[in-house]
Amino acid sequence: MPLAVQALLPFLLLTGGAAAASLPALRRRGGAIAALAAAGAAGVALTLLLRLAPAERVDIPYLRAFPTVDLLIRVDALAVAFGLSLLVTACLLILARLLSDDDRRRPWSSWLLTTAAALGVIFAGSLVLVYALLRLCTLAWSGALDEAAPRGRGLRTAEQIADLGLLVAAALAAAGVGTTAFSGLPSDALGPGTFLLALLPVAVRIAALAAAAERPRTPVLFHPAIAQATLAGYLMLRLIAVAGGRPPGRELQILVFAAGLALAALVSIQAWRARSSGTARLRLAAAQAGIAIALCALGTSVAAVAGVWAWLGVVALTALASIRQTPGSLGALLTTAAQTILPPGFLFVGLWLGTVSLVQRQLEGALIPLWLAAGLAAAAALRHARWPAGEPRGLLSPAPVPLAAALLLLGGALPLAILPWLVIPAARILRGIPGGTLGWGLLGITAGPTAVPTLAAALAAGGALVLWLRLPMRRSFDTAWAGVHPSAPLLRFDLPDLARWRALPWARTAWLAYAALVVYAIVRQ
Amino acid sequence: MTTLAPVIAFVAGFLLAELREGWVRLAGLWAMIGATGAGLALTTSRPEEAAWAVGPMLASALLVSTPSPPLAFERLMLRTAVTIVLVFLGGYVARRLPFGDAPWAIVAMAWVLAAAGLAWLWLPRDRLEARRGAVLAIAGGSAALLALFPTGAGGAALAGLLAAAPLLGGRRPVAGASRAQSPPASAFLLAMALLLAGLALSGGAGVRTAPLGLALSLSPNALAGSSLLLVVAAFSMERAVAAAAVLAGGSLLLASPAPHWAGIAAAVAVLAGEAGAARLLWTGVFLLGLGPALSVLIGGPLGARWEAALLAPGWLLLLLPRQGRWGGPLLLAASTFVVWGDLHHLGAAGLARFQWLAAAGAVLILVIGTLPPDRARIPAVASSVRAVMSTGLILVGVSTAAPLGMLGAVLLVIDLGLVQASAPLGPPAGGPLASAALLARSGWPASAAFAGRVLVLLAAAGTSVALILSAILLYAGLQLAPALQPHQPARPGRAGLRDWLATGVSLTTGIAPAILLRMLQGG
Structure with a gap:
């Protein structure tokens, strides 16, 4: 099958599935159709990934309907890896929702269209196209064709304004080099200021991820994983790839690293303070996104692998956190275990690779904040971990969650299963990875002279976790903490009274200023 | 010397149009428009440019009506002041700036015509006078441009005819309301x-x-x-x-x-x-x-x-x-x-x-x-x-x-x-x-x-x-x-x-x- 057709196939499956699921005759089977469509699209993405040669980048232009912006699909390992991750995640969420009896609504069409729009962002071949598809994605998840509709207006508006940063960056890049296509952008096309502007959509999506924890819980939240975590991760990595593997300028690297860790620490504290484990899990996903941002800023080959690993993990963990789970169920325990950044958590591999990267760059001092933030996140995860209780059947409901969480734990323990075919090819798009940089085997991975036995570490840490949860002192710890549980919000802003400002003669001042400017335009030589 | 007669006719017409009503005002307007047209023809050495005057003259004739109550004294003074300020502003700018070989007398007549029109437009006695002001404003503006950018008879006649456009908007009682189109x-x-x-x-x-x-x-x-x-x-x-x-x-x-x-x-x-x-x-x-x-x-x-x-x-x-x-x-x-x-x-x-x-x-x-x-x-x-x-x-x-x-x-x-x-x-x-x-x-x-x-x-x-x-x-x-x-x-x-x-x-x-x-x- 020609690549140009194969690249379009996931979109056709998703939009076709959305159309079918909205037909009155098929509405009852909408969930199954949606799951099939997402699974089919994931299958196509997988074959696409296996078909690509190492570090191969293919641009497929379809149409030039928009001046200076081709309708262009960019197929490379980074895009396909994130596309695959997105589609598998969407499939998991749809399955979890299908198995839930609590909600009678049928959101299948909207979900499939949101997935298609997010996939469009991932496969878009130019910055302007990414911007347009980000807007489409916002439209798809919010469903607010009428822009003034009050539902979800705050988040929608925030996303729209932040996405403007990306458009401005694209416009400045186009003014400088004449194109916004990824294939035509040199590594210095985005300066530090422009890069920061382009990061605005990432920042607002992570903030939205943290804020999602405050929303009323439905059995399955679809958007945090699909429209926020995936897109934030992909955009961050794509921008790093455009900038040549690291944020432009040493100061900006430090700023991004520090901002990521500060975000992780702040949200971890919020997760610690959360009253319910469901809220805490979503906040933890935002904290992990903060650590992933910090890893992306390090700018080495090992850090590129760490960044891709961490972001793919954040997407999967956000999806698990978006599914309502019975407190004390097996799924809840496994999800919490996977969310601990220390072993046996999935993100431990990324954290360790980030550590190696800092050591390689002789920045050992930066290890302290990195591990402090990671420790806070791990502590927050452990605080909400509960040993499963109840009947065995109840423990295993809903089934996809424990299975997916177990697979993630397995992936963290055996990086061999994920690294070579998914993470390394995607990381090669960010930065060249010389042979011998990384090695992997059944026991663990090696980066240069250092090695970590991930399997042994995961088993040992898993055993320690079980012991901690079964110890009687754990209960007394919980009781003690409950007594000092703070309820006041960490940050509080009061808007100033604007009445006095409104009373100023703005119109007259503006007219006078403009008239003065016209006179100056005539007088000035 | 060639422009002296049109200028005298113009000034006389201006005074009549400003100070009198009805048919006398129309005669004054015609004198102003005719003098400007004659001036155009004389100074640009293109007699066909006088075709410009046809449109404004016709429009002025169609807009003659019985006089409505005069303006209040303050408004009348304000309108006079607007006209004088515009006229003197034009003269002052003309003296201060290094004007080239432009036919200044014609430009000045056109400017005054437009200034009078604008004053009537901005402070009209009634809707009819506002439309009459619009006619003069368009006519004056287009005459000034004709003096600076001469065109053929067709262009001049068209520019003059377009000054009659305010006749088309006369039936609208308020902005936005208009007769339906088939x-x-x-x-x-x-x-x-x-x-x-x-x-x-x-x-x-x-x-x-x-x-x-x-x-x-x-x-x-x-x-x-x-x-x-x-x-x-x-x-x-x-x-x-x-x-x-x-x-x-x-x-x-x-x-x-x-x-x-x-x-x-x-x-x-x-x-x-x-x-x-x-x-x-x-x-x-x-x-x-x-x-x-x-x-x-x-x-x-x-x-x-x-x-x-x-x-x-x-x-x-x-x-x-x-x-x-x-x-x-x-x-x-x-x-x-x-x-x-x-x-x-x-x-x-x-x-x-x-x-x-x-x-x-x-x-x-x-x-x-x-x-x-x-x-x-x-x-x-x-x-x-x-x-x-x-x-x-x-x-x-x-x-x-x-x-x-x-x-x-x-x-x-x-x-x-x-x-x-x-x-x-x-x-x-x-x-x-x-x-x-x-x-x-x-x-x-x-x-x-x-x-x-x-x-x-x-x-x-x-x-x-x-x-x-x-x-x-x-x-x-x-x-x-x-x-x-x-x-x-x-x-x-x-x-x-x-x-x-x-x-x-x-x-x-x-x-x-x-x-x-x-x-x-x-x-």
Whole structure:
């Protein structure tokens, strides 16, 4: 099958599935159709990934309907890896929702269209196209064709304004080099200021991820994983790839690293303070996104692998956190275990690779904040971990969650299963990875002279976790903490009274200023 | 010596017109117009230019009426003061600036004619006198341009005839109200628009000379502009709007400055309703005409500075006041294409000057437009926050002087002029069109508004810091605009043909704006 057709196939499956699921005759089977469509699209993405040669980048232009912006699909390992991750995640969420009896609504069409729009962002071949598809994605998840509709207006508006940063960056890049296509952008096309502007959509999506924890819980939240975590991760990595593997300028690297860790620490504290484990899990996903941002800023080959690993993990963990789970169920325990950044958590591999990267760059001092933030996140995860209780059947409901969480734990323990075919090819798009940089085997991975036995570490840490949860002192710890549980919000802003400002003669001042400017335009030589 | 007799006749006529009523005033007006026409013929050595006088004389005769109660003393004094100030301002500027070889006596007569017209327009005794003032203002302005840019008999006669345009707007009691237009007339206008669009796509025909020496500009840009104006007229189903569209669209196709400017002024005369808004519009129209005139009169870099500096505020004053449902968009579209054409005359320095004045104007629009009406100190500002900010973006887009910016501006004009105006009460509630209509009216991707905003920003980034900053400000404001105005529920009833057409136009141009770019650039 020609690549140009194969690249379009996931979109056709998703939009076709959305159309079918909205037909009155098929509405009852909408969930199954949606799951099939997402699974089919994931299958196509997988074959696409296996078909690509190492570090191969293919641009497929379809149409030039928009001046200076081709309708262009960019197929490379980074895009396909994130596309695959997105589609598998969407499939998991749809399955979890299908198995839930609590909600009678049928959101299948909207979900499939949101997935298609997010996939469009991932496969878009130019910055302007990414911007347009980000807007489409916002439209798809919010469903607010009428822009003034009050539902979800705050988040929608925030996303729209932040996405403007990306458009401005694209416009400045186009003014400088004449194109916004990824294939035509040199590594210095985005300066530090422009890069920061382009990061605005990432920042607002992570903030939205943290804020999602405050929303009323439905059995399955679809958007945090699909429209926020995936897109934030992909955009961050794509921008790093455009900038040549690291944020432009040493100061900006430090700023991004520090901002990521500060975000992780702040949200971890919020997760610690959360009253319910469901809220805490979503906040933890935002904290992990903060650590992933910090890893992306390090700018080495090992850090590129760490960044891709961490972001793919954040997407999967956000999806698990978006599914309502019975407190004390097996799924809840496994999800919490996977969310601990220390072993046996999935993100431990990324954290360790980030550590190696800092050591390689002789920045050992930066290890302290990195591990402090990671420790806070791990502590927050452990605080909400509960040993499963109840009947065995109840423990295993809903089934996809424990299975997916177990697979993630397995992936963290055996990086061999994920690294070579998914993470390394995607990381090669960010930065060249010389042979011998990384090695992997059944026991663990090696980066240069250092090695970590991930399997042994995961088993040992898993055993320690079980012991901690079964110890009687754990209960007394919980009781003690409950007594000092703070309820006041960490940050509080009061808007100033604007009445006095409104009373100023703005119109007259503006007219006078403009008239003065016209006179100056005539007088000035 | 050759101009002495016309000047004496003009002064006598001026005194009669200002001091008397009825038929005596008409005689005075005829003396003024006749003297100016004679002066034109004598000083430009082109007797055929006297054909200009026919239109204003006829229009003045048709506007004679029984005298209504005189103005209150204060208002009368104010009006006299306005006339004197305008006249002396012209004289002072003429003395201070290094005027070239221009026929000053003719320019002075034309200026006084226009000044008297403007004073009657701004402070009229009744509606009839306002229309009479409009006739004089258009006649005076076009006479001054004829003296500076001589054209053939055809151009002069047309410029004079266009001064009779205020007769067409006389039946409108208030702004926005107009007699309905028959569907076949709308279909005809639409067919003409398609024809012009086809010509634009085929590359146009450049500058051609029609019979009687009338110079026509059949560039793709002008053809596309005229086509858009006719589409607005067809959508409006209103006679006055159709007349204004034909006048403005026709003026875009004229290469000679005098009839070109007179066409725009005539369109304003047909559409201007409320007194406050009309004052702003007429000031804007005069500044648009004054720029090119001063560039020739003064000449050199100083003349170019005046031209660049007057173009931006002139256009701004045309964009700011709120007109009727269709009148505002029509003037917006017409002035956009007029200014786009004028930008080609500016040098690099003039363009830079225009750009920062345009950027400041966009910010002014933002400030004025978002103030509550009672604090805005403008008689009427555009109908919604979204319209205000889109107008600002249009200003920025055109001032980039890049095809991409102009394309963005045209898309925003289509959004305001066709899509938003065609369904002021919101999109239709039911039927298969409802979702598509909502999308077409929104700022989401695939709508003309979205494409226009993106293109303006892309174009502004390549131009200047002032333009990109104002574009970002306006674009961000547009994202916030839906939160600033009340939620508009869908209107009851099913979609009509106009809804279908507006939706189709918005989505087609939003998905494939390259078609429009080809139309603007020709082929």
